Amino acid sequence: MAYFPFFVDIEGQDCLIVGGGNVAYRKVLVLADYGVRIRVVAPELEEELTELEKRFREEGRGDFLTLICRKFEDRDLEGADFVVAATEDEVLNHRISALCRESKTPVNVVDVQAECSFIFPALVRDGDITVGISTGGSSPTIAQYLKRRFREAIPEGFGELTAELGSYRELVKEQVDDISVRTELFRAMVDEGIARGCRLSREEAQEMIRRRLER
Known part of the structure; x- marks a missing residue:
């Protein structure tokens, strides 16, 4: 099934x-x-x-x-x-x-x-991030193995970064009309946040928006 x-x-x-x-x-x-x-x-x-x-x-x-x-x-x-x-x-x-x-x-x-x-499912949760893993009941051991691997793969603080980026969505939508540019900005914010140790302040996000709009 x-x-x-x-x-x-x-x-x-x-x-x-x-x-x-x-x-x-x-x-x-x-x-x-x-x-x-x-x-x-x-x-x-x-x-x-x-x-x-x-x-x-x-x-x-x-x-x-x-x-x-x-x-x-x-x-x-x-x-x-x-x-x-x-x-x-x-x-x-x-x-x-x-x-x-x-x-x-x-x-x-x-x-x-x-x-x-x-x-x-076998659950991995970090803030707003939730990963559910299932083998359809075939092998709970494999599900637990994958759970450990996913947990190891998620950078420390990634859940907090996710919450921060979520709070900036309206900020981006208010200032950027082009959907493709929004997508590009969100991807850039993820990369920048990871580079900064899973932190991206509202001021830093606003500066990224400003630089992108000036192109």
Whole structure:
């Protein structure tokens, strides 16, 4: 099966994770950075999850992680935008997958590709830069290898440079009408920013625009 790599805004969405072990904990850690409201349902919860919930409350993010210590019930699926089945019970995982598919709710059953309607990629993130790597479930080891290589390939501070250049886009659009010249300028800014140690101030960007317009 070929998986198409959608990049979706999931901030504020409701995610249900069924299972309270280490796998569920890792999924919570991945999703928490994206502003997802997460419910975890399991009869037993790892200590790491309860500690994480406590930390969220202390940080004023208590609404983003809810732990429910009981067995899964079908009604738990109500209101979920997407679901992760991370239990050790294959029968339960299959049932959750079937219920989600019936209601057309995206579902991921950990380590069982055939039961998934979406899968988690190996992620590399640096600020606004996100790289998602997948082998379609064929070889998670290769996905992790590529993740390490991508992480090594991204220069230190590249995420910050990306944010800086993003803030200059309107500056360029306001002063440069020609799209081809804009493209040339953005490429030049990337090269200049990398040469300056992944830094390019607004004044330096403005000077580059001025020089280009004087040609």
